[in-house]
Amino acid sequence: MITSLIKFLRRVRAFVIRDFQLTISYKLEFFIRIMSILFMVTTFFFVSQIFVGSVNTPFAQWRNPLAAWITGMAVLNYFMTGFSSLANAIRSEQAQGTLESVLLTPISVPTVIVASSAWDFVQATLYSFLYLFFGWLFFDVHYEGSIFLALLFLVLTTMVLACVGILSASFTMVFKRGDPFGIILGTGSALFSGVLFPTQLLTLYGGNIVGSIPRLLPTTYGLDGIRRVLIEGQSFSQVTQPLVTLLFFLLALLPFSLWVFGRAVRRAKREGSLIQF
């Protein structure tokens, strides 16, 4: 068991080193990305200044809209990586033509997919941290509560989204393009998970049916939990409801996504289309 874990981690390390080397071969892109995060945070700061002195909202997490937006963007960035990176890893290797040579090494296809998306998570961690860091450094945004509890939410939600990512990767493996999971969750999460505005507004303006959509999305619970901890300073006992809901999502999605993925790999091997794109 431990030997297998060490082997797995070594493979992940190999992919992370490779992707780091590839990333630094495009130095300019890396700096432009960092600058764009700073510009985004600055933009949110100026938008938040419109509401200075006039914010009298019943939504506790939104009394400091800048803090809510920054955490929303940081977490959304991470969540998007969670469900898009696995499918992207497959597509990118297929498009580069390197998937065949990687799959010729004695590692399993699931290991290839998880390991080749590891660098995306490293990058997402850095970029998400930069959202929070720039807010704190330049715009005096302060975070409350336990950082570990916030991390627990982050990890749990990312795992749930990685399950959706596995479904997405399975779809990519068979159909090559047009992954519906990525499209629906990518666009849906920004609108329905409360990234830029409170989800309660959806019920207020859209009625009960539209208002219930956020409850179907794991990102809603992840984001809500993280904001409750970081902005409202809530403790573990106060955030058990979103935590348990996320656990249910994970228990339902993990075995299902692995089953679908196994079938997708077998099908691609049967059709001889594993390396086609």
Next chain:
Amino acid sequence: MASTIVRDNSKSGSNIADAKSSSPARAIAISIKHLSKTYPVPLARLKQFFRRKMKQPVEALRDVSFDVREGEIFGLIGRNGAGKTTLTKIVATLVQPTSGTVTVKGYDSVREDERVRAQVGLATAEERSFYWRLTAEQNLLFFARLYGLDEAQARQRISELLERFEIEELRARRFAELSTGNRQRLAMARAMLTRPQVLLLDEPTRSLDPLAAARARSLIGSLARQDPPVSVLLTSHNLTEIEELCERVAVISRGQIRALDTPERLRTLHTPTERIHIFAKEISVANAKNLFLQKFDEMEITEKTGTLSLSFTRKIQDNRLNEVIRVLRDAGAEIVSFDVERATLLDVMESYEREDEVKAV
């Protein structure tokens, strides 16, 4: 007339000399049994439901069976689309067979695919199988890590291989900056990172200059003789290369193995005759005609710039050549040189292809 000839020489007890074969009792490295592969129509049921036009499923391999022995260089020849790549990919576990089995060093290519991949190295002429923005060394290090080599082992092995393939000065160059030939050498180096016991080589010398190609052939030849020996499944359109290197050759046409034997025997079975040209001096045309035309009625005798040329067709290994040489010597002629024209593997391949075309019509 060509027909399907599949023969295992280790059991045939033939008296035809097979200079390249060594021990007849070698273990089996790759075993292919009744292998068939039909590529299904993707999403056939969905297309049927929407009543969309469907292509027919592609039958890439049909009931293919043969073994590759330990330390054997086994050649696979056939036209584009004959099924060579599908066969290689099934052995490499990249494609699943429709029926039949492939075992590599005793491991099943479907059930024990990771173990099979640990035994196999594949080098293709596909340039896109590397990361173009990484250097030659970074590329090899990445794959060495995936094969489970530790850092020190990997670096040492990479240095050895770069030196062996004479590209050590290119280790810090980006893959994109390498010439096609050097990319191919790097692909060979990658295939040999873990000292695999089975090598699958798909046109390994296609883009190499003649000198580099000769060195690569010499290297491939030496792999089979090293300890432990490497078994090589070699596909190539360079039939001279196949003939030079391979102990046995399989001719594949339209997914079927049409012939399997030593190159020598394949040629003999295809055309049991050969054309001999003898060039001699110190003998006139008239004298030669007088000596030979009665006995060898099909002999062509000509003269060019003082050298006599005698051409005749004989059954391979009959005694006519000895007889002609003896007669020439008795007549005081000086034999300058001689040349033998035999059927080539290309002739063999073409004959099966023609036969299949006729059948298809």
